[in-house]
Amino acid sequence: MAALIRSLRAVRSLRGLGSVVATTCPASLYGGLRRGFHRAALLASDSKSDQTVPPPSHHEHYQHEDPWPNTSYQDQSGEQAEDYETEDQLQARILTAALEFVPQHGWTVEAIAAGAETLGLSAASAGMFDNGAGDLVLHFVGQCNVQLTEILAEEHNQVQLGQAEKKKTADFLRHAVETRLRMLVPYIDTWPQAMSLLLLPHNIPESLKHLSTLVDDIWYYAGDRSTDMSWYTRRAALTGIYNTTELVMVQDSSPDFEETWVFLDNRIRDVVNMANTAKQVQATGEAVVQGLMGAAVTLKNITGVNQRR
Amino acid sequence: VTACSPCVVNSSMLCRKYTVLPPPRDKEEKAMLDSMLRVDHAGEYGANCIYAGQMAVLGRTQSGPLIQNMWDQEKIHLQKFNEILGENRVRPTVMLPLWNIAGFLLGASTALLGKEGAMACTVAVEESISEHYNSQIRALMEEDPDRYTELLQLIKEFRDDEMEHHDTGLEHDAESVPGYMILKTLIQAGCKAAIYISQRI
Numbered sequence: 001m002a003a004l005i006r007s008l009r010a011v012r013s014l015r016g017l018g019s020v021v022a023t024t025c026p027a028s029l030y031g032g033l034r035r036g037f038h039r040a041a042l043l044a045s046d047s048k049s050d051q052t053v054p055p056p057s058h059h060e061h062y063q064h065e066d067p068w069p070n071t072s073y074q075d076q077s078g079e080q081a082e083d084y085e086t087e088d089q090l091q092a093r094i095l096t097a098a099l100e101f102v103p104q105h106g107w108t109v110e111a112i113a114a115g116a117e118t119l120g121l122s123a124a125s126a127g128m129f130d131n132g133a134g135d136l137v138l139h140f141v142g143q144c145n146v147q148l149t150e151i152l153a154e155e156h157n158q159v160q161l162g163q164a165e166k167k168k169t170a171d172f173l174r175h176a177v178e179t180r181l182r183m184l185v186p187y188i189d190t191w192p193q194a195m196s197l198l199l200l201p202h203n204i205p206e207s208l209k210h211l212s213t214l215v216d217d218i219w220y221y222a223g224d225r226s227t228d229m230s231w232y233t234r235r236a237a238l239t240g241i242y243n244t245t246e247l248v249m250v251q252d253s254s255p256d257f258e259e260t261w262v263f264l265d266n267r268i269r270d271v272v273n274m275a276n277t278a279k280q281v282q283a284t285g286e287a288v289v290q291g292l293m294g295a296a297v298t299l300k301n302i303t304g305v306n307q308r309r
Numbered sequence: 310v311t312a313c314s315p316c317v318v319n320s321s322m323l324c325r326k327y328t329v330l331p332p333p334r335d336k337e338e339k340a341m342l343d344s345m346l347r348v349d350h351a352g353e354y355g356a357n358c359i360y361a362g363q364m365a366v367l368g369r370t371q372s373g374p375l376i377q378n379m380w381d382q383e384k385i386h387l388q389k390f391n392e393i394l395g396e397n398r399v400r401p402t403v404m405l406p407l408w409n410i411a412g413f414l415l416g417a418s419t420a421l422l423g424k425e426g427a428m429a430c431t432v433a434v435e436e437s438i439s440e441h442y443n444s445q446i447r448a449l450m451e452e453d454p455d456r457y458t459e460l461l462q463l464i465k466e467f468r469d470d471e472m473e474h475h476d477t478g479l480e481h482d483a484e485s486v487p488g489y490m491i492l493k494t495l496i497q498a499g500c501k502a503a504i505y506i507s508q509r510i
Contacts, residue, residue, distance in 0.1 A: 225394075225396075227395060227401045228405055232403060
């Protein structure tokens with residue numbers, strides 16, 4: 001009983017360290033095991049802090065407070081107290097905290113362990129991540145994409161409200177890709193390691209999913225509502241632009257990555273030129289076909305084939 | 310809600326410009342709706358191409374105006390689905406160019422069999438499409454009829470249009486084409502395959 005009360009107080013003290021968003025968590029078979037691991041991690045850190053013996057009155061006081069947070073194995077209904085943190089949220093917090101150690105340790109499990117320690121958890125909680133450093137990189141990429149989407153949505157709102165000018169497509173794409181790539185600047189020295197992690201076979205499906213949602217979001221906010229093959233060609237083009245610019249950026253040593261932005265500018269201009277050329281070719285082709293049809297009809301008229309009887 | 314001035318019948322789903330779908334509550338629902346809309350869009354696109362093929366051959370004959378009329382209705386359907394796909398960020402099927410060519414060839418080749426051939430093709434295709442819309446309506450009704458009222462109304466309206474085309478085809482001697490049953494079976498098999506593929510890719 002006393003151990004449970006201590007763990008409750010540890011949970012509450014952890015709450016003070018970061019914002020916990022309450023969501024409902026669907027119970028899973030392994031959820032119980034992992035929650036137990038979570039509690040073990042908490043209790044390990046708890047033994048170092050919070051040495052005060054809870055006063056006897058705490059027990060009665062406690063009973064009128066929040067209901068038990070569901071750290072027990074028995075709860076399978078999925079209902080959670082408001083301040084319970086799911087395992088995913090905890091993992092997200094650890095990985096976010098681990099990012100500040102990346103310049104020092106690189107994209108490795110050591111960075112995750114260091115991050116866990118800043119949250120008051122034991123370094124062994126880095127073992128929660130089966131994929132190790134891959135999880136850290138994927139979390140970072142996901143976080144950057146979410147940030148970019150928020151920025152683009154906000155700018156979209158500004159345009160809707162009339163507070164900002166609508167950008168032309170090329171400028172919008174350039175702005176979006178530059179914003180997204182600038183998020184890599186604090187980690188640019190270790191980014192090649194991150195890229196190689198993303199290319200590992202077991203990480204490829206998820207990194208491709210992140211890339212495709214990124215490109216889809218950028219085009220959506222750029223105003224693309226196409227429903228034919230250009231949906232695919234546009235996204236393929238932007239994927240190419242993004243990946244090549246990222247590669248240029250990791251080996252760019254100019255001040256504030258000027259060469260990278262010039263490269264980006266040139267690539268976008270190439271794509272726009274190609275699109276314009278394609279339109280021109282199509283228009284010319286149609287004109288030529290019409291000319292030929294006209295010539296054929298004229299010929300038929302001349303030779304008298306077209307006469308109606 | 311913006312009013313649609315050229316449209317006389319206000320109760321038609323085609324006039325309204327607000328969103329037909331409810332905001333998705335989770336990934337599974339979004340995937341299911343995406344797949345449904347993708348295949349519907351592909352279906353209307355294919356139907357458009359079939360009528361274009363038929364018009365290319367029979368456009369200047371007596372059945373030209375009839376086919377043109379049906380084609381115009383399909384164009385409206387396609388436009389509506391284009392809007393829905395754009396609003397809801399649904400990916401169109403990657404097979405669109407293939408359906409373009411295949412539909413045009415199907416329409417043109419059946420029209421070469423004469424007016425009855427074109428009508429037989431229309432009957433077969435519209436029957437497939439109506440059956441497909443009916444199964445979608447059943448699925449949505451089983452799922453949650455209140456949540457999808459507008460989508461259901463839209464699909465019902467389109468299904469009724471397709472049944473009308475089917476009946477028109479039958480009226481205009483579709484069954485008198487030689488090899489009607491074989492033609493119909495083949496075309497319907499092709500439609501089923503196209504639906505299966507478009508739902509997934």
